Amino acid sequence: MAALSRSSILGRLKLPDNLVISPILSEIQLGDSSVDLRMGTVALVARAGGQSTVDPAVQLANNDVHASTERREQKHERFDVPFGHAFLLHPGSLLLVPTLEWVNIPADLQGVVTARSSWAREGLNIATATIINPGYQGIVTLELANFGEIPIKLYPGLRIAQIAFYELRSDNPSADRNHLDQSQFKMSFEPQAGKISDGDDKFLRTHAP
Amino acid sequence: MVVAQEFLLQECKNLRDLLDKTLRYKYEYAESRIFYDECSERLASLERAIGATTDADALGHEVIHLNELADLICRLERSSISEHSWPFVHELKRIASAICTEDTLAGSNTPNEIYVLADGGLHTYRIHPEDRRPSYTKKRLLTIVFPKSLKHFVLLHSILGHELGHAIWRCSKHGSEMRQQVETHIREGVFASPAATAAHIYSHSAPSKEKTFLGACDPQMQATTLFQGFADWRAWCEEILCDLVGLVIFGPSFVASECELLSSMNPAMTGFGAQHPPTAWRLNYLLDGAKILGHDARPPVSHPLRADIDAFWAHLEDFRSTDPWYSIFTEDQLRRALNGMKALLSRYPPAEYPIPTFERLEHLVPMLKRKIPPVGFRIANDGSLNCENVDFRHILFSGWITKASQPTMPVDKINQLCEHAIMQQIAVDISLAP
Numbered sequence A: 001m002a003a004l005s006r007s008s009i010l011g012r013l014k015l016p017d018n019l020v021i022s023p024i025l026s027e028i029q030l031g032d033s034s035v036d037l038r039m040g041t042v043a044l045v046a047r048a049g050g051q052s053t054v055d056p057a058v059q060l061a062n063n064d065v066h067a068s069t070e071r072r073e074q075k076h077e078r079f080d081v082p083f084g085h086a087f088l089l090h091p092g093s094l095l096l097v098p099t100l101e102w103v104n105i106p107a108d109l110q111g112v113v114t115a116r117s118s119w120a121r122e123g124l125n126i127a128t129a130t131i132i133n134p135g136y137q138g139i140v141t142l143e144l145a146n147f148g149e150i151p152i153k154l155y156p157g158l159r160i161a162q163i164a165f166y167e168l169r170s171d172n173p174s175a176d177r178n179h180l181d182q183s184q185f186k187m188s189f190e191p192q193a194g195k196i197s198d199g200d201d202k203f204l205r206t207h208a209p
Numbered sequence B: 001m002v003v004a005q006e007f008l009l010q011e012c013k014n015l016r017d018l019l020d021k022t023l024r025y026k027y028e029y030a031e032s033r034i035f036y037d038e039c040s041e042r043l044a045s046l047e048r049a050i051g052a053t054t055d056a057d058a059l060g061h062e063v064i065h066l067n068e069l070a071d072l073i074c075r076l077e078r079s080s081i082s083e084h085s086w087p088f089v090h091e092l093k094r095i096a097s098a099i100c101t102e103d104t105l106a107g108s109n110t111p112n113e114i115y116v117l118a119d120g121g122l123h124t125y126r127i128h129p130e131d132r133r134p135s136y137t138k139k140r141l142l143t144i145v146f147p148k149s150l151k152h153f154v155l156l157h158s159i160l161g162h163e164l165g166h167a168i169w170r171c172s173k174h175g176s177e178m179r180q181q182v183e184t185h186i187r188e189g190v191f192a193s194p195a196a197t198a199a200h201i202y203s204h205s206a207p208s209k210e211k212t213f214l215g216a217c218d219p220q221m222q223a224t225t226l227f228q229g230f231a232d233w234r235a236w237c238e239e240i241l242c243d244l245v246g247l248v249i250f251g252p253s254f255v256a257s258e259c260e261l262l263s264s265m266n267p268a269m270t271g272f273g274a275q276h277p278p279t280a281w282r283l284n285y286l287l288d289g290a291k292i293l294g295h296d297a298r299p300p301v302s303h304p305l306r307a308d309i310d311a312f313w314a315h316l317e318d319f320r321s322t323d324p325w326y327s328i329f330t331e332d333q334l335r336r337a338l339n340g341m342k343a344l345l346s347r348y349p350p351a352e353y354p355i356p357t358f359e360r361l362e363h364l365v366p367m368l369k370r371k372i373p374p375v376g377f378r379i380a381n382d383g384s385l386n387c388e389n390v391d392f393r394h395i396l397f398s399g400w401i402t403k404a405s406q407p408t409m410p411v412d413k414i415n416q417l418c419e420h421a422i423m424q425q426i427a428v429d430i431s432l433a434p
Helices: A006-014 A065-075 A173-180 B002-024 B032-051 B056-078 B086-099 B156-171 B175-186 B194-201 B208-215 B226-230 B233-250 B252-265 B279-292 B306-317 B331-345 B358-369 B392-405 B411-432
Strands: A020-022 A035-038 A042-046 A076-080 A087-089 A094-098 A102-104 A109-115 A124-126 A130-132 A141-146 A152-154 A159-167 B101-104 B107-111 B113-118 B126-129 B141-146 B377-379 B385-387
Touching (some): A006 A159, A006 B377, A109 A124, B002 B032, B032 B056, B032 B113, B086 B107, B086 B156, B156 B175, B156 B233, B233 B252, B233 B279, B252 B306, B306 B392, B358 B411, B385 B411, B392 B411
Parallel strands (some): B113 B141
Antiparallel strands (some): A035 A159, A042 A094, A094 A141, A124 A141, B101 B107
């Protein structure tokens, strides 16, 4: 896997039906081997209390629809944060935010999103290094956590993350392309809770001896 | 009347508690402070007025104001910014603030304060202008209502151009100029008088389905009584002018949204309402009006977007009723009325729709086809990044063109891509600002 350099990223961005990062508002977003991403205008924050729990069992489709929907809807609180307004991220809190940029990843690339080091020094971290799979279309969901001891004010439009791209090696491109069509999160417009129980339902039921 | 006075003062206190509760949520895109302060000021004035009198008539007068304020505060309390498309509202407010103004002690072009809420379904689009400005305040409030069920359906939101017309008609300093358009241009031919309109409705040349509609109505309703209790001729005139305002403000997107919404709510496309002229009349004069304004301009046949733009207008022409009975204005009459509205709206940018260049559409529509929000950003061949201002109405138009030319592309995705683009475009505009 080889990382794309600045010129390679730009070369890809110029090609039709290839890599898309839109819009890139300033040259300063283009690094030597990455592109800075800006915070979008939605904040999804886990809401303590009420019915909120993380329990994969209640997310199963064949469970009580009312219960699973209620828990899903009550687990997070969604905030719209227009430009010029701020959202406060408290120490120890987890926040899902979208990037301002729309990203399309072609079949032969993988994106890896990490925090910008300048923000990391302030305590703001992206909880996991997000891998963006080939074929993905949409905003990138950033899982922000405040590892410091003081609240951090976040403003939409700030550069808070960066994405690097890696070329994929494929032994069977057509099989990989067919698999892309079944991608789970096609055209993602805003952050949403992960589907943590999909495909694992056998492990979420009581098994009689 | 001391009991009534005490009760009403208690109600003022209750309303103040309710007003404080509105600040639990961010219910407005801009500053909730504007509405909080405005309502607070109104409440304080009412408290003073109620406290100063025990006269029954005077208290009765204040009860009306108190109830109006209670309704407004309750609507605020139930609304939040997450229930409507704030990027669209951001753009709509720029237009409304420019044209919905009035003369007050604070200035000759004081903009109305605009409050937005989401409620209900398809039929909900409307603007509630306060009929009168309370004497003790400088501001009149406009309440713009979006359907909650259509939060992301920004293409349809163009219908609010019509509602802006009502706001201008009712409460701005331009209302009289707008009403003058009716006297000067609309009151001819079929709309020369209520009798002339009724005669056209009941004419022998009316299509049979319209006659069937009339036959199913109240037998007391006849040509001579139609506008004497069954329908409001002046309201029809207002509706027509508001349609023309919507066309001049939102362009082709307004025609498309009106075609889709009106035909969905009246699938048979027959008949009329007490406040609204026949749907088919409205769609016909809007399609004619778009041509008069040059909105239907086509690029050369060889242009890559020619087929897409043709598909858009061909789709809209499907909504035209071909029987001559449905065409109620002459081309000259419609042209004069539209020019009158253009003359008014062009003085208050960005109210008038700016016709996009084909180059602009050639940039936006392909982005949508590639499932990318259509925004003013591109990378030049030399690798330089180019951001540019794009009017949000061009994003909407590109959405409608894509919808017509790409029937397999889900409508909700086109809407969401356009909504996302309007949000991104605000960021682009911020980045380009000096």
